[in-house]
Amino acid sequence: MSVEVQFGKYSFVQFDLFVKHAADYMNDRIDLGIEIVPMKSMEREMSSGPPYYEKHLNEILRQGRIFPPVPLILIGVMP
Numbered sequence: 001m002s003v004e005v006q007f008g009k010y011s012f013v014q015f016d017l018f019v020k021h022a023a024d025y026m027n028d029r030i031d032l033g034i035e036i037v038p039m040k041s042m043e044r045e046m047s048s049g050p051p052y053y054e055k056h057l058n059e060i061l062r063q064g065r066i067f068p069p070v071p072l073i074l075i076g077v078m079p
Contacts, residue, residue, distance in 0.1 A: 001030055001031065001033075002021055002024050002029075004021075004033075007050060010056075013051040017035060017056070021035070021068060022068050022070050024070075025070035026069070026070075031071065032070075033071070034073045034075065035073070035074050035075070036075045036076075037051045038053065038078075040054050040055075042077065053077075060072070060074065
């Protein structure tokens with residue numbers, strides 16, 4: 001399992017989801033990726049450019065079941 005907590009820039013979440021977790025999964029280092037990001041309500045209280053759960057959930061659903069190619073849990077946290 002790989003757990004990433006991301007409160008930085010949204011691009012780092014994209015890297016985690018579509019590169020880091022996927023590479024670890026394909027190289028049989030993990031069976032599951034977990035990404036923890038703020039919810040939109042928390043993002044409003046942060047500096048510019050942070051990721052938020054709803055955006056990344058929508059992106060994952062838009063890509064379909066095969067991308068990212070890793071079992072994944074996306075967790076949103078609120079203040």
